[in-house]
Amino acid sequence: MASAIKISDLYKAYNTKRGQKVALDHINLEVPEGSFFGLLGPNGAGKSTLINIIAGLVNKTSGSAEICGYDAEKQAKQARKLIGIVPQELVLDPFFPPYEALEYTAGFYGIPKNKRRTMEIIEAMGLKDKAHAPSRSLSGGMRRRLLIAKALVHSPKVLILDEPTAGVDVELRQQLWDYVKRLNKEHGTTILLTTHYLEEAETLCDRIAVINHGKIISNDSKANIMKVIDRKKLIVSTKSALKEVPEELEKFSANITDDGRLEINYRSLEVSVGEILQALANAKIEIRDLSTEEPDLEEIFRHLTKS
Ligand SMILES: Nc1ncnc2c1ncn2[C@@H]1O[C@H](COP(=O)(O)OP(=O)(O)OP(=O)(O)O)[C@@H](O)[C@H]1O
Ligand SMILES: [Mg+2]
Structure with a gap:
């Protein structure tokens, strides 16, 4: 063209x-x-x-x-x-x-x-x-x-x-x-x-x-x-503090933050929040609060310059 x-x-x-x-x-x-x-x-x-x-x-x-x-x-x-x-x-x-x-x-x-x-x-x-x-x-x-x-x-x-x-x-x-x-x-x-x-x-x-x-x-x-930039984060505050990532969530990229919240990194084109919530329910985790984070431009630039 x-x-x-x-x-x-x-x-x-x-x-x-x-x-x-x-x-x-x-x-x-x-x-x-x-x-x-x-x-x-x-x-x-x-x-x-x-x-x-x-x-x-x-x-x-x-x-x-x-x-x-x-x-x-x-x-x-x-x-x-x-x-x-x-x-x-x-x-x-x-x-x-x-x-x-x-x-x-x-x-x-x-x-x-x-x-x-x-x-x-x-x-x-x-x-x-x-x-x-x-x-x-x-x-x-x-x-x-x-x-x-x-x-x-x-x-x-x-x-x-x-x-x-x-x-x-x-x-x-x-x-x-x-x-x-x-x-x-x-x-x-x-x-x-x-x-x-x-x-x-x-x-x-x-x-x-x-x-x-x-x-x-x-x-x-x-x-x-x-x-390339499809990276999201779901942050879960649980009713009782978690010490480690429950088995049901191991297939996601999850970790526990210093203040005891569960952080799950995912790609929205591959995984739906529904699937993550289902896994949380299967693990019998009681959710107190939920939030999501999207990468800011700086993070995106880091990803783009890496790839
Ligand atoms: N007239 C000028 N004299 C000297 N330096 C300049 C001049 N105009 C722009 N610059 C510098 O050139 C670089 C690019 O500036 P430019 O205005 O093109 O950026 P931009 O991507 O449009 O930024 P913004 O998103 O803030 O509008 C910057 O470091 C800026 O300080
Ligand atoms: Mg400008």
Whole structure:
């Protein structure tokens, strides 16, 4: 399949007062056309740097980034027409109301008046009530949605979203994702999304790349990534303290913690909690309390870098 984005041996070092800071360490990455692609990584991993180079907002040190075959730097004009970017930083003109901001952007891209979708986009982003209010009167979440609206004005083939849901409340987040999903499914728009949230990547993306310390440490289908990181923990407080793991639970990876709780590590794709609870019942263990833990990103990175 053709690539919407092709990154080859991309290297970026920022000049800082304390010398050079390598943000991207020779990255190769292809985002297939029509995919919903997640770029997952902790703070400072290099996500925004990568995305800003693709969008022509940051200069690379070496290597290349192509958008549908156009070089992001040498053919910047063509490349930019194909991209809609929602930056992580909130940059807005405080005096422009959403309607005017979108009309202005449409003018910038040379979209004729009868082809504009200004109100449709404003409504989809839940900003109808604020369409004519100055941007400075918008809340943080509304401003973020306005940034998304601005990125959609020229119906880009590739939509790049850098942490788009930071500060957006749950209901609107859902609405926003429904809209982006429709763009992907119905219009074939390629979506590249960065996030810290595994859950967000898991529900939306069909491919996920993991970046850490400026290096891509994993790039696979969602199903394969989920298999690698499918590790959960069930913690059981029992009515009477346990000294050792009961026989019935030996087939699971279980241990007793220092404070006498039973800890069972399992993969949710292989074992159901029901099976574990059945084994606890068979062992006649009386449960006082139960909780589950999912691995955090750091643990996931450890697993991914090991495998
Ligand atoms: N303008 C800059 N000057 C110097 N260093 C920078 C600059 N921008 C980013 N960095 C550094 O480059 C590295 C990558 O930063 P980047 O913003 O790309 O990470 P990120 O993955 O987007 O993080 P976050 O999840 O916090 O948004 C970090 O170590 C950061 O401190
Ligand atoms: Mg960032």
